[in-house]
Amino acid sequence: MNNIDKDPKIGVFLCHCGDNIADTVKIKELKKELSKNKELVVKDHLFMCSESGQNLILKTLTDENIDRVVVASCSPKHHWNIFKNCIQQKLNPHMWEMANIREQCSWVHSDKDKATKKALSLITGAINKVKHHEPIGTKEVHLNQDVLVIGAGIAGMHASLELADKNFHVYLVEKSPSIGGNMTKLGRTFPTDDCSMCTVSPIMNEVNSHPNIELMTLSEVADFSGRPGEYIATVSTKPRYVDPDKCTGCGLCTEKCPVSIPSDYELGLKETKAIHIPFDSCVPEIAVIDGDSCLKITKGKCGVCEKICPADAIEYNQKPKTRKLKMGAVIVATGYQQMDLSDTEYNYEHPDVITGLQLERMITPSGPTGGKIICPSNGQEPKVITFIQCAGSRDQRYREYCSNICCMYSVKNAKIARSKLPHAVINMCYIDLRAPGRRYEEYYRRFREADVKMIMGRPSEIMEDKNGKLYFDIFDKSTDKFLQIKPDLIVLATALEPSEGTKKMADLLHLQYGMDRFLSPLHVKIAPVDTTNEGIYIVGTAEAPKSIQACITDAASAASRTATLLKEDKSMIDLTTAEIDLEKCTKCGKCIEECNYSAITDNYEIIDIACRGCGKCTAVCPEGAIEIRHLTNNQLKAQIDGILSVDPDTIIAYVTETCGYNAADIAGTSRREYSTKVKIVKLPCVGRLSVDDMIYPFEKGAKRVMVVACPEGLCHYIDGDAAAKEKVQEAKKILDKKNIGSEKLRFVPIVSPDGIKFQKICQEEAAKIKEVSND
Amino acid sequence: MTDSVTDLFNMTKPEKEKYEDLVKELGVLGIEPPNICYQCSKCTSGCEAMKLLELEPHSIMASAKAGFIDEIMQSDLIWECIGCYKCKERCPQKMSPVELMYIIKNWSVSSGKQLPGDYPKILQGILSTGYIQNPLDVRDKKNNTWNRNSLGLPGLKRPIDQKKFTEAISKLATEGLGEI
Numbered sequence: 004m005n006n007i008d009k010d011p012k013i014g015v016f017l018c019h020c021g022d023n024i025a026d027t028v029k030i031k032e033l034k035k036e037l038s039k040n041k042e043l044v045v046k047d048h049l050f051m052c053s054e055s056g057q058n059l060i061l062k063t064l065t066d067e068n069i070d071r072v073v074v075a076s077c078s079p080k081h082h083w084n085i086f087k088n089c090i091q092q093k094l095n096p097h098m099w100e101m102a103n104i105r106e107q108c109s110w111v112h113s114d115k116d117k118a119t120k121k122a123l124s125l126i127t128g129a130i131n132k133v134k135h136h137e138p139i140g141t142k143e144v145h146l147n148q149d150v151l152v153i154g155a156g157i158a159g160m161h162a163s164l165e166l167a168d169k170n171f172h173v174y175l176v177e178k179s180p181s182i183g184g185n186m187t188k189l190g191r192t193f194p195t196d197d198c199s200m201c202t203v204s205p206i207m208n209e210v211n212s213h214p215n216i217e218l219m220t221l222s223e224v225a226d227f228s229g230r231p232g233e234y235i236a237t238v239s240t241k242p243r244y245v246d247p248d249k250c251t252g253c254g255l256c257t258e259k260c261p262v263s264i265p266s267d268y269e270l271g272l273k274e275t276k277a278i279h280i281p282f283d284s285c286v287p288e289i290a291v292i293d294g295d296s297c298l299k300i301t302k303g304k305c306g307v308c309e310k311i312c313p314a315d316a317i318e319y320n321q322k323p324k325t326r327k328l329k330m331g332a333v334i335v336a337t338g339y340q341q342m343d344l345s346d347t348e349y350n351y352e353h354p355d356v357i358t359g360l361q362l363e364r365m366i367t368p369s370g371p372t373g374g375k376i377i378c379p380s381n382g383q384e385p386k387v388i389t390f391i392q393c394a395g396s397r398d399q400r401y402r403e404y405c406s407n408i409c410c411m412y413s414v415k416n417a418k419i420a421r422s423k424l425p426h427a428v429i430n431m432c433y434i435d436l437r438a439p440g441r442r443y444e445e446y447y448r449r450f451r452e453a454d455v456k457m458i459m460g461r462p463s464e465i466m467e468d469k470n471g472k473l474y475f476d477i478f479d480k481s482t483d484k485f486l487q488i489k490p491d492l493i494v495l496a497t498a499l500e501p502s503e504g505t506k507k508m509a510d511l512l513h514l515q516y517g518m519d520r521f522l523s524p525l526h527v528k529i530a531p532v533d534t535t536n537e538g539i540y541i542v543g544t545a546e547a548p549k550s551i552q553a554c555i556t557d558a559a560s561a562a563s564r565t566a567t568l569l570k571e572d573k574s575m576i577d578l579t580t581a582e583i584d585l586e587k588c589t590k591c592g593k594c595i596e597e598c599n600y601s602a603i604t605d606n607y608e609i610i611d612i613a614c615r616g617c618g619k620c621t622a623v624c625p626e627g628a629i630e631i632r633h634l635t636n637n638q639l640k641a642q643i644d645g646i647l648s649v650d651p652d653t654i655i656a657y658v659t660e661t662c663g664y665n666a667a668d669i670a671g672t673s674r675r676e677y678s679t680k681v682k683i684v685k686l687p688c689v690g691r692l693s694v695d696d697m698i699y700p701f702e703k704g705a706k707r708v709m710v711v712a713c714p715e716g717l718c719h720y721i722d723g724d725a726a727a728k729e730k731v732q733e734a735k736k737i738l739d740k741k742n743i744g745s746e747k748l749r750f751v752p753i754v755s756p757d758g759i760k761f762q763k764i765c766q767e768e769a770a771k772i773k774e775v776s777n778d
Numbered sequence: 779m780t781d782s783v784t785d786l787f788n789m790t791k792p793e794k795e796k797y798e799d800l801v802k803e804l805g806v807l808g809i810e811p812p813n814i815c816y817q818c819s820k821c822t823s824g825c826e827a828m829k830l831l832e833l834e835p836h837s838i839m840a841s842a843k844a845g846f847i848d849e850i851m852q853s854d855l856i857w858e859c860i861g862c863y864k865c866k867e868r869c870p871q872k873m874s875p876v877e878l879m880y881i882i883k884n885w886s887v888s889s890g891k892q893l894p895g896d897y898p899k900i901l902q903g904i905l906s907t908g909y910i911q912n913p914l915d916v917r918d919k920k921n922n923t924w925n926r927n928s929l930g931l932p933g934l935k936r937p938i939d940q941k942k943f944t945e946a947i948s949k950l951a952t953e954g955l956g957e958i
Contacts (some may be wrong), residue, residue, distance in 0.1 A: 348868060397816075398870035434818040463824020463868050478822035485828055697824065 004025045008738060011134050014044045014069040015126065016443035018051035018076035020105055021120075027109035029119045032436050036123055043130065050241040052082045053688060056376075057089045065092040072099035073129045078106045078668045083408050095138035097633065102129040106671025111762075117679040124649035125681060131645030135638045141575045144612050146232035146567045147331040148514040153224055153508060156184020157203060158543025158554040159336030160210045163644040165562030166527055167215035168736065171569065174328050175210065176222045176238055178504055181285035183207050184338055188268065190366035194446040194550060200284060200367070207286040220287065223504070227327065227511050231333045231538035232574070242321035244292035244300065244428075245278075250286040252280055256308035256317070264296045270361050272379065273371030278308045278317075282546035283369050290316075296468070307332060309640035331423040332538040332565045335522065336510065337504035338557070339544035341497045348464035349495055350392055354380040355473060356465065358497040359412055366419050376423055376490050380471075384424060385491035390431040391462065395498030397434070402498040404519055405549040409496035410437045414450045416494065421453045422499060430488065432555055440550070458486065465493060489680055499548040512539055515602055515721070521547050526719075535599050535721060537613050540564055578615035581621070587628035593630050597719040617720035618691030619774045622730065632736075634691060639684070643700050646682050651658065651704035654681045654768050657696075659688055661719050662755040663711035669758030670765075677762050678769030689713075690723025697748060698741075706772050707747045709764065714752045724752060746771075785846060792845025798840060803881045807873045814841040821875050831858040834951075835865050835875035841880060851886045854894040905947050908937065929940035 019025035030047050038047045044067045051074060074086050079101045090099050093458055104122040112118040115768060148171060152163045155177035163173045186192075187207075219238060219568050260276035268282050269275070277297040277372055280290050285726035290308075298305035299319050309317040323633050341358055342688070344351040357377045368374040378385050390413050391629055392534035393399040409475065412429065420429055436457075439446040462475040474489045501520045503510075509516045515523040522541045525533035532540045540561035542751040543554040568574075581602070583594075588607055593602045597620055602613035618631040627636060647653055658664045670677070686692065689712040700708050712724035728750055733746035751764050783792055801811040819836040827833040831853050841850050850856060856879040886895070892899070892905040900910045917923055926933065937943035 008866075136905075386821075393870075399872045402871065433814070460817075460823055461820035461870075463820055463864060476829070477825055478819050478828065478836070480819050485822075625866045689956070 006141070010042060011071050012044065012067065012069050013042055013073060013130055014046070014063050014067065014073045015073045015075065015130065016051050016056075016063075017045065017126075018074070018277035019047065019049045019057070020109075021049065021075060022050075024076070024109045025680060026083045027115055027118045028104055028122045029115060031296050032119055033126070033660060051076050052085050057085070059093060061085075063751045064090070067402075070094065070098065071133045073102060073126060073133055073467055073503050074099065075102040075104045075126045075129070077662075078103050078671070080665070080668055085362070097139040098133070098136050100129040100133045100136070102126045103668075103683070106668040108679075110671040110674055111676050112679050113676060114679065115464045120650055121679040121682065124646045124653070127649045128642040128645035128682070128684075131648075133636045135152070135494070135635065135641050137632070139578050139632050139671040142579055142611055143573050143575055144232055146327050146569055146572055146574055147234075148572055148754045149328070149330040150332050150334065150565055150569070151176065151234070151328060151330040152334045153337060154178075154184070154336035154504065154543075154545070155162075155182035156336060156338045156340055156543060156554075156749065157186045157206070157217070158204050158338070158545075158558045159184070159552055161555050161558035162334045162336060162542055162562045162565075163210055163216050164206070164213065166565060169562070169566050170215065171566070174219065174226060174236075174238075174330065175216055176219045178223050179281070179292040180219065180243065181207075181281040181287070182218065182247055182629070183286065183466075185360070186551060187282065187285070188360060188363055188367075190268070190363045190370070190729075191415060193411045194440070194442045196415065198724065199363075204284050206426040207284075209599065211286045214627070218287075219326075221291070223615060228363045229329075230604075231536070231612045232568075233335060234330050236325050236328050236330065238328060240324045240326070241702070242294065243289075244294065244297070244319055244321050244325055245288060245290045246316045246318055248291055249314045250289035250370065251314050251316075252290065253313065254280055255313065255506070256290055256309055258650070259307050259311050261305065261307065262296050262298060263481065263643060263746070264293055264457070269364055269371045270358075272361060272364055273511065292317075293320075299683075302704060304547070304627065318585045323642060326726075327465070331569045332540070332559050333512065334512070334540045334542055334616055335508050335545055335566065336504075336542045337508050337545045339499040339505070339548060340502040340708075342500045344395055344401075344495060344497055347395070347401070349391070349595075350465040352664045353465075353467060353473060353493075354378075354472075355385075355491060356493045356495065358495050359409065359416060360497070362494050364410075366416065366423070368699055374423075376420055376492070383491075385427060385633065387428045387488070387490040388417075388420055388430075388492045388494065389488055389490040389658050390426070390429075390494045390496065391465075392431065392433040392436075392496045393461070393498075396493035398442070402500060402519065404502075404548070406736075408550050410433050411439055411443060411446070411495050413494070413551070414447055415437075417451050417455045418450050421455060427574055428456070428489075429454070430458055432458045432460055432462060434459070434461060434691065440552070443597060458488075462488075493597060499544065500543060505545040508545075512536065514541070515599075521545065532557055532564060536601055538565075538568055566625035578611060579616045579631070581609050581616070581618070581629055582633050583609060584628045585632075587626045589626055589628075591625065593623045593625070597623045597726070617688040617721060617723055618686070619688070619720065619723055619726055622691055622693040622696070623725065631687070631691070634687065636696075639696060643682060643705075647705055650682075652680055652708075652772070653700075653705050653706040654678070654709060654765070654772070655700040655705045656681050656683045656709045656765070657686055657692060658683055658711040658721070659691060659713050659723075661688075662713040662717070663689075663753055663761075666711075666753045666757050666761040669756055673757075673758050675758055675762035680769050681709075681765045688718065688720045688723035689727035690718070690720060691725055692730060694730045694734045697730060698729075698737055701738065701741075701743050701747070702752075709768060710748070710750045711748065711761075711764075712752050712753050717754070783844075785849075788849075790846065790848065793847050794845060796847040797842070797845045800847060800878065800881060804878065807874070807877055809877055810872060812839055812878065813872050814891055815839045815843060815873050818870065818872060820868055820870060821873075824864045824868055826862050827858045827860050831855075833858045835859075835879075838879060839873065839875055849880050849883070851889070851891070855869065855895050856886075857897060862881070900903065905944055905951075906940070908943065908947065 102125045107124050150173050152175045153160045163175045167173050186203045192199045222240040224236050225239040229235040256278045257276045260278045261275035265276045266275040278292045294300050364370045365372045365376050396406040438444045458479045459481040462477045465475045517519045521727050522545050525529045540559045542557035600613050602610045620629045718724045731750040739745045821835040859879050
């Protein structure tokens, strides 16, 4: 079309693939037809992928001074790399194209003449496209090899240790005065009944003493900017009012402090003092002053702790600090919190209705009750305990999802309650009991040996009589009985929800999240710790409610992903990314809004390391100023021109490189025959298509157009399918206006293995052309 | 819900069409199809009619899910629902056994089924006086009858033109509010 400096010389290599192609496609005729064009040097070979075939390509490239190549053979899913490695010995690795005349031609057609014409059409498309190819370079980007880990619960600590052991410098930022997270609050853990603190305490100490980990407690990420490999975070640290180097953790100050406050750590079951050591074996094991309640800090009176401290560690005049950090990657491990069930039918306001986590504190020997299970209202041992499952979970009114860990921890806690209170009546109200995991079902079986009455049902509401005594009615599905239970203590398996920190980081780091506000991974199955932002990973319960085991797995996985990215202080990236022509750009902001990967800066520069080359930006640019180098507008149009110049009786099928192309290949390998009218045009994602791209084939004579997308919710680039779907609607309106007919453009989602559906839609579309021509 | 399923107790089969009608009518009220119900039986735990009359809303939902709609229609149990709406209020999946039962009760009446228990008497009372029982004879728990005057309560107005009133009520019941 334009911008071609000199007449290109193109080598076209036709593969017989034994008789796989040559039996149906008449190679000789093809060769004759193509050789008419003086720009082309056409060669054929029985097996182009063989060593002798590759040698033929190399020899031709040298002898004929060829600058572009088209290989017509099998699907690029098979031999793309073989041909690419061969061609790049002589040319830039992007100066070629493949035409699939096996899976998408010889294997799906039986009429030899029609198949040969289709092959010629596909090859001409590829030739036309490759004329517009330009060498795509690589770029070196600098990578800062430090890592920021946000949140020092079990997931954050484990990820930090994994990275620190690999010699990465880790900044570990924790909001609380101690590291350890929620795991330090648990009594025991399933499925081993290990003491939780005994498991987590060594990890906390290792984190604290590791030379490659820089620990920042009482700290939060307050600001975040930069790009993958060079992120910048501002960390703000609240004053501890205690010199960490001097404090020995003797606890004398806590004894003498006159101000009592509720203890965050003990979840309201015990009080602590304004100056306190957060908990036994906390890390760092030093005191902290609560600035909001300390008399000296709020009113200038008191000062007892300063007078009494033998280490002279108290510093009332400490101020908040901020620090700017630079890092190459970030791991978000900000965890969960328990849902607040106040003002619901669970009567959480009653002191004897507690959460599972509160019970964990009670069963901990060093906990607020010294390991005894009591009713908070009167301090007495309960004679009847009821566990109520799914409190707030699996509930459209509160939290829609299953909180994952409650079945197992309630089973564990009920078993512990049984051994601690041998004479108590213990019952558990549940809907389904879920125990999927290594040794979980066996654990559940052992639990059933204990005397815990299982009630299959859910109470409608928890009430109290006029003396404040708890009771509720419940229909037990397993016995078909309507029961009234009067427990002394009710333990709710409260829903887990993303912590405040998790919600905050989602906004600050521009991470995607679900309706439930948990952070969304890049791909829920195959990229579970990656996010849409390159170099930012999510681990643990910030992503979804999960067990400690799963948190550890996440952490190791994210550490590995980080190490892969930051293995060197620089990285070469292939520039198969977007490119902006700033002279054409009007800075309308549409591309920035469209990009799912924050790959375009406010100054309209492309962050190549962040760009994934989907082309969604191209599709919305009104000026054609932003293009992806590996599929420019000129290339796409030239390919369609080429296809239609040979055979205008064509249905253009725009398919995604992933699902759609694969489905077509599978239709090919299973020899599902369809009309030769269908010609496939490969895209990275249907999100690449502008409204214009959908209409263009009609202007050039195409009969119909299909946009074959990945299934809803499974787009490999987040939401390219949705973007294309919208544009199809727009394009349909234009087609109606132009009297072409909106019904000729079709949007079809397809899953990768569905060759049957691919054949079906091709046949349906082809049949519609016939109907029209018969009329 | 296919022909392949038979209830061996009474040799009935699920009714796909009726299930779909039910889904449609619930849809008008913004309520999701019974299939969504995961049978936690929270509705039954809180059901006021369960306590005295053994109505199990979750079983009604289960029968509806399975397509045994006629069985629900023939059952006298659904008439025991007192319409307190607690099941709808508390359902974790935003279902509504109470609305489902109202729909089926309406179908039942349209099909001409004889209403169970005191319902005909109550309906008669509404048609003739506008009240579900004679308000001048208030009965207490011990079945003693009290006269409103003796309790110091104000007197009640009765319809002046009994015939006109009965006609209006009948019209309301058969043609709906729009016609009056």
